[in-house]
Amino acid sequence: MHMADALISPAVGGTMWALSAGLIGYCSKKVKNEMDDQKIPLMGVMGAFIFAAQMINFTIPVTGSSGHLGGGMILSILLGPHIAFLTMASVLTVQALFFADGGLLALGCNIFNLGFFPCFIAYPLIYKKITRENPTRNNIVSGSLIAAILGLQAGAFAVVVETVMSGISELPFSTFLMLMQPVHLAIGIVEGVTTAAVVIFIWKARPEILNAAASSVPIGGISIKNVLTGITVAAVITGGALSWFASSNPDGLEWAMFKTAGVEELESPHELHASLSKVQEKTAFLPDYGFKSDESELILNENKSTEENGTTAATTEDKKHQSSAWPAVDSGTSVSGLTGGLLTLTLAVAVGFILRHKKSNA
């Protein structure tokens, strides 16, 4: 479920970084305000627990394969969503740095997919609603099972959307979806069952731990709704800026000009006719992008234009071919254009500055 850098575009990666950074900032603030510092070591140790718990595998009865504890759901139940999100984010960061499990740019996506959905959607909207104030064996089981399954389904769906919007993988939306959702249904069931087993054990052995987590009333101030609205607006603006930048510079961010290794070397002024005949229509009107116009409701603004950029193919060398195929492109602008990397960097630094500014104000 971890996404890799190789499969995402800077626009998607940058946007998700901004989203996740915003959520981390929000949770950090929340945690700082509401908790006694007893919870600080608790958070760290619980993150380590997630790693350690993955050593203990059990056999899944029918298939014979082995399963282990996931993360987001159990953390939410034991620690509450804010701490759980931070813990999950730290686990994913360590995985990205040491195990290269999910890349650095994809870290934003991974934190969002594996942290946001279980902690802020599945836990409050499903688990809490099912268990309410007085947990019983049955509602713990059904609550964890349903919440884990739906949390993972939402995460898997987000993976599909992010991958397809990035446009690096050719997997069409529907095929990828059909691949991901059933697999994550199975994973979700395993995660739900393991979560339920552990929660029940804790509930029997040390019920006060669960009660403490359940009764942790979020302290007033900013509500998650406002934060989410804010973050969404920021993401749309970011995405919009990114895609505006990209579309005004075909060389900028997402352009799909192609050159194959060593192939251009054959293009020499001698009559070697060793040129490639490039099918410009291919890059210009990528057929696989067709689904996007159908499902554009799903897609945030920025990525709609990402798609346009993806289709904007231009190379100076191919100008002759190109000018007829894609008149919007002018070779002059294709040479200019900063790299998408610089912009993403600026974005990340900007987020950092904003967070620091907030921190110094707080």
Add this chain to the structure above:
Amino acid sequence: MANLHNNLFDIFYMDTLAAGDTWLHRLDPRAKVLTTLIFVATVVSCGKYEVSMLIPFILYPVFMVTLANLPILYIIKKMALLMPFAFFIGIFNPLMDKNIIARIDLTGIVVWIETIGLNNIMGLIDFNGLKGITGTIDVSGGWISFFSIMMRFCLTVGAALILICTTGFDSVCMALQRFGVPGPFIVQLMFLYRYMFVLIDEASRMLRARALRTFDTGNIKHNLFGQMIGQLLLRTLDRAQRIHLAMCCRGFDGHVRMVRKMNFGMTEILFVAGWSLVIVTFRMYNIPVKIGTLISEIP
């Protein structure tokens, strides 16, 4: 279990590497984090059909591995272990995208080889036998983007591994803090890293205890699993409490302080600026194509 143990040894080993003492190790961690981010973002920003443009980017990992005395085989091995993931997603590209976007003209290549006099390099390789070959090879967009994905994968994963192998986790955390990542998150990361080893030891003690008491050395049944994990969790919580008390005794106030000083001096500025310039140049000009054109124009 074996897998996680290997990962643990990996982390130990990477920490050993990070304790090296080359000028790259001594560089301010912020410089390395910044350069790595620029590198990864730039590589990822290349178009999906880019192959040749990605080639020069290899310079950065090569530079770092060389000057930081990192074991190149180890880095390659780690990348190879992770390869299957990118491979399985990427391999769908040739299946889905069968449009031919490139045609390699074999006749042209043969003529080209003759023109630049490659047909008889020092009499060792005789390409004259190729003369009769004509025709073309069609390359689909899917294969090109597949190779592009694999190259991105190697470059981005390599850059991340190199960062941690030259910098070390604590220093990366401190750099992130200086970049404005919120304090509680940094403390969280450092705690996680510190206690990962302790709790993995705890878990392996439990597993060993179980293995010694069961004749069936094999799998843990589901009902036992909940109890074992629950037990581990309770031990974790108790440990967290002890840690907290110990920390309070030592005056913990929510901030972790490092003895090591960070200094973003001239070397760091040159390092970041130099690499940014190189990386951006690679991104803006397709160097291999430029060189290729240059070479084929000469004769």
